[in-house]
Every structure is written in C-alpha cells, then in structure tokens.
Amino acid sequence: MQQATRLSDDATLVRVADLHKQFRRGAETLDVLNGLTLDIPRGEFLALMGPSGSGKTTLLNLLGGIDRPTSGSIHIGGQRIDTLSDSALARWRSRHVGFVFQLYHLLPVLNAEKNVELPLLLTGLGRKERMTRVHAALELVGLSDRAKHKPAELSGGQEQRVGIARAIVTDPDLLLCDEPTGDLDRKSGDQILDLLQAMNREQGKTVIMVTHDPHAAARASRIQHMNKGVLADASEA
Amino acid sequence: MKFLGLLWANLRRRKTRLIVTLLSILVAFFLYTYLSAVKTAFTSGLDIAGADRLVTIHKVSLIQLLPVSYAQRIANVEGVEQVVHATWFGGYYQDPRNQLGVFPTTEAYFDIYPEIGISDEHMQAWRRDRTGVLVGMASMNRFGWKVGDKLPITTSIWGNKNGSDTWEFTIAGTYDAAKEGVDTTAIIFHYDYFNEARAFGQDMVGWYILRIDNPDRAEEISKEIDALFANSPYETKTSPEKAFMQGFMSQIGNIGAIFIAVVGVVFFTLLLVAGNTMAQSVRERTPEIAVLKALGFSNPRIVTMLLAESLLLAVLGGGAGLGLAWWMVTAGGDPTGGYLPAFFVASGDLVAGIAMILFLGLAAGLLPAWQAARLNTVEAFRKVV
Numbered sequence: 001m002q003q004a005t006r007l008s009d010d011a012t013l014v015r016v017a018d019l020h021k022q023f024r025r026g027a028e029t030l031d032v033l034n035g036l037t038l039d040i041p042r043g044e045f046l047a048l049m050g051p052s053g054s055g056k057t058t059l060l061n062l063l064g065g066i067d068r069p070t071s072g073s074i075h076i077g078g079q080r081i082d083t084l085s086d087s088a089l090a091r092w093r094s095r096h097v098g099f100v101f102q103l104y105h106l107l108p109v110l111n112a113e114k115n116v117e118l119p120l121l122l123t124g125l126g127r128k129e130r131m132t133r134v135h136a137a138l139e140l141v142g143l144s145d146r147a148k149h150k151p152a153e154l155s156g157g158q159e160q161r162v163g164i165a166r167a168i169v170t171d172p173d174l175l176l177c178d179e180p181t182g183d184l185d186r187k188s189g190d191q192i193l194d195l196l197q198a199m200n201r202e203q204g205k206t207v208i209m210v211t212h213d214p215h216a217a218a219r220a221s222r223i224q225h226m227n228k229g230v231l232a233d234a235s236e237a
Numbered sequence: 238m239k240f241l242g243l244l245w246a247n248l249r250r251r252k253t254r255l256i257v258t259l260l261s262i263l264v265a266f267f268l269y270t271y272l273s274a275v276k277t278a279f280t281s282g283l284d285i286a287g288a289d290r291l292v293t294i295h296k297v298s299l300i301q302l303l304p305v306s307y308a309q310r311i312a313n314v315e316g317v318e319q320v321v322h323a324t325w326f327g328g329y330y331q332d333p334r335n336q337l338g339v340f341p342t343t344e345a346y347f348d349i350y351p352e353i354g355i356s357d358e359h360m361q362a363w364r365r366d367r368t369g370v371l372v373g374m375a376s377m378n379r380f381g382w383k384v385g386d387k388l389p390i391t392t393s394i395w396g397n398k399n400g401s402d403t404w405e406f407t408i409a410g411t412y413d414a415a416k417e418g419v420d421t422t423a424i425i426f427h428y429d430y431f432n433e434a435r436a437f438g439q440d441m442v443g444w445y446i447l448r449i450d451n452p453d454r455a456e457e458i459s460k461e462i463d464a465l466f467a468n469s470p471y472e473t474k475t476s477p478e479k480a481f482m483q484g485f486m487s488q489i490g491n492i493g494a495i496f497i498a499v500v501g502v503v504f505f506t507l508l509l510v511a512g513n514t515m516a517q518s519v520r521e522r523t524p525e526i527a528v529l530k531a532l533g534f535s536n537p538r539i540v541t542m543l544l545a546e547s548l549l550l551a552v553l554g555g556g557a558g559l560g561l562a563w564w565m566v567t568a569g570g571d572p573t574g575g576y577l578p579a580f581f582v583a584s585g586d587l588v589a590g591i592a593m594i595l596f597l598g599l600a601a602g603l604l605p606a607w608q609a610a611r612l613n614t615v616e617a618f619r620k621v622v
Contacts, residue, residue, distance in 0.1 A: 061614075061615050064531065066530065066531050066614045066615060067614070067615045086535065086536060087535045087536070087537065090530070090533050090534065090535035090536070090538075091533065091535070092533075093531065093532070093533040094532065094533020094534075095533070099531050099532070101528075101618075105524060105525070105527075105528040107246075107525050107528070108250075109246040109247060109249070109250045110243070110246055114242065114243075114246070118243075118529070118532055119532045119533060121239050121240060121243070122532070122533050122534065122538075127239065166532075
C-alpha cells in the first residue's frame, strides 16, 4: 500500500517536549500531564503502562491529534501538530494516524468491508482502488472471508481485527492502540498482539500501545511507565 | 456520491422509525400538493384575470340586471376597446346536483377571452345554429356528450315563453383552454335566442366585460363608466376583473388563507417530527461520530453529512408525497367529477413544494449537525468507556 504524503524520514518519529495537559472538573483543575518529554524512534513498538489516571490515554489522544495540549509541543515526522487548525489536524489524522480502540468502535450499520473503507472515503481514490486496498487490509488481518459481515455477526477478536484493518488501510506511519486487547479473552488478545507485532516488524509501522496488561506489554520493543502525568522509568523488552 | 452508502446505512439503522418518519413527511406533502390543486381550482380565475379587462355590474349586487343598451354607452367611453355582456343562467343537467355554469352571451365573448381556445369549424357551426351551445371540454368529458347531442338544461331562474324551465339546446361545438387554469366547465349560448325565448327580463343582462387599451387607466375608466349611470335606476359598479373575481371568491371563503393555515400547521408539526428523528438519530450515535472525527472526518464534513442525511430523508418522503399527489391530480382528475373549473397542480406550487422539502431537510438537520460539530471527541469516548 502506497501513501501520497510521507512524513519526514527522521529516525525519531514522535518528539514530545514539556507537555502539559489540564482538565477542568467544575471549579477544580486537574493536571493530567506535567511537563512530559518523550522521543519515539520510527519503527518502534512502545507500550505505555501505568495506573489509571496516570495520563496514558491522554498522551495517546494528544499524539493522535484528537485532543490539544495545554502547553508544550508535539512533533510527528518533523511536523508540529499541536498548532494546526482543526481542519488541518483532521486532514493530518486521516493521512498519518491509525487508531485501534479497546471497544473496536466499528459502525454497526456497515459491514466489515465498508467499515474498513471509511478512512479511504477521505482520499481522492476511486471505488476500485479503494476496494483493492480494503481487501488487502482485510487479507492482512485474516478476515477476507468476513468482508460482508456486520460487526454484530463477528466475534470480539474479529471485530478488533477489522478495527486494525481500518487503522492500517491508509498506510499510516503511526498506529495508536488504546487497550486493544482489554476487551478480549487471552487467545483473541494474543492474536491481536501477533497482528500488531507483525505490523511493526513486517510493515515497519510505529506502534504505541496503552495497556494495563503486562502480558500484552511484553510484546512491545519498549515499555514506558507513566505515573502522575510524567514518565516513571523505561525498560527495554 | 461516495458517502451516499454511509448516509443510507445511517438512515436505515432504525427501520420502523425511518418508515414512520417517511410516512409522516409523505402524508404532509401529499396534503400540501393536493390542497394546492384545490386552491388553484378556487382561484384559477384570479390567475388568468386580465389586467386589461374590467367588469361592470349593478351597483347593488351581481344578481341585479343591467339594460343591454348600456353596451353602446360603455363602448363610447374613451379607452374602452371592446364590450361584451353575459348573464347567469343557473342551469343544471337532468339532476339539480349536476349544476353547470351556463351563460348567454355573444360571439365577442371569445374575442375578449383569447385564452379560450375554439376552432373556426365549431365557431361557424355555433353561428349557424340559433339554439346551439358551445360546451367546455371538462363538461363534455364529465357527461360523455358528443357534438350534435340534444342538451336539455333546466334553470331555476329563467322560465321560457313555453312555460317550461327546461331549455332545449344542441351541442354545436366545444371549446378548450388555450392556457392552463381556464375554466372549461361552462356552457355558452346565444344571447339573442335567450332574449327572445325568456319569459321575462327582456333586454336585460347580468354584467359587462370590457377590454381597455391601457391597464394603467383602469381606475379612471371605471369611474367614468360608473359616472355615466349615476342616479339612474341601474347604477353600476366597475372594477378590474381580478378584483371582481376576488369579491366573488370571498363569498365562498378565503380559500388561500385556509390553505396557508392548514399547510402552516402541518409543516410546523412536520418540522418537529423530522427534527426529533434527526436529533435522536445523532444522539444515539455519538460514539460513532467521535470515531469518524478520530479517523479524520473534519467538522464541516460531519455537518455536511448530517445535513445531507436529513435532506435525503425529506427528499424521499416529501418527493414521494408530492409525486403521489401530482399523479393523483393529473391522472385522477377533479375529485368532484367536474364541479371544479380547473383542477391541477400549478407549477408555482410545485416549485414551492420542492423548496419546502429542501427547507425542511436543512432545518431539521441543522441543530443535530451543529451539536455533532461541537462534540468533543475525547469526551465522547470517555462516556462510552
């Protein structure tokens, strides 16, 4: 799968500097990220771990451009994304990021094929080319035979595989996975982790995965712990 | 077009709700279109009323007669190009329920009303036959008459010298509308025959229709005509044909106001129904909209998609209602079996219907689309988890 616009080929894909994120809850202000600085090399499989409220998912949302930091900067592939306009950020997301959600978040009214096609609707590709890419993505996750099935007709593991196919169909540089095995049994979870590992090793995708599960984190090439909005320590897998 | 599949899938997510909403929109626009044809039937005279035509009636009321000798005096007024008179005959065919508009007049009637289409052959046949009538095609079709048929018309007003209320005519020819909206239910016969045969009221006519050279002088000419007959036993009231028709219509009721009131109430209710459907539909898929945003769908695109979805709903339901009513009016014709002088959906009402469909679609989708655009993606995901 080819992509029209590539991010810079720097060895470091993600560069986060002095990142702060505050949330307001009534009159109270919560500091979720407190000056976090982090570099992620291109092609890395990073697992983010930490207790609830440590800021993992917030960091993931900021890296994916669906939220904005209170201060600090985020560069991805050499491009600063936290200052982009809403429309530019949406366009950037569609080209460079693939999301994999804990609850899969497939559209129940669309079959697997149509769900995977969704990100491609934002490209200028014709229907034939879109379908070629959709079927390639579904084949990659081993679900060619389930293309016409709706989410309600799929198992949890299959739904998540469709979710992964949707995330990779535009050939993004970065895969952001929020507890991708959190809602699956061990066997299905292992299959998803196999798939993410293959995406990382064989397709060269940079994968950032938030997880509570040490078993899942062990599949990553690096585990980064977070606590109270900052990095706790780092350990190589 | 590539988003059409997504729009259609979203619309169909709750089939019962979709069908109920579509039916309510369909019924509303069916009602609008069908009522617009009824309104047209009652007001068609207004639409074809000529700006260069005036009508002179007795000052007291339309049912009071005027002397036929007024014709020449009116024709002498500067600016009056042509004058013709007509009289209400009040006839029916066989059964009092088969009421007809029957008028004794002269050939000049067809010069003053060029929107009435008649062939030379039928006009000549009428000239030759003293008891001949010219019948509009709507009535010909309604009763299945043919040219040459004997036509007994009974009147509750004009007995003839034979002591009978039933007049024997022969259908000499037919006329049709040369312009949409022209009444083709009426029957026209010779004033000379009428004047000779009637038992009373000789040399009196119902009203005058006159064509003037300059519509801008209508008021001035009207005053001049009425001044001619002031303080006489038969004082007149002259007005533009449209005003005359409006006065005549107001005796039935303000059809236009009734139409607007009914359509207004239905349309407002419909806006609430369609708006509620869209709002529910968007509310229940908050997480899906958040996913679309995460995938890179921008706010303007989401707003456009939701408005398009709402438009699709309105176009499907409204288009079906409009089309069904148009077909019923066109193919089924006058539901009264010929009482209505003109029964069709005016092109202006069709265009207004289409505009209302588009407005409904946009208005019903606006608030949900705006809410979707304001949706915070992170918050939406947090609520789901």
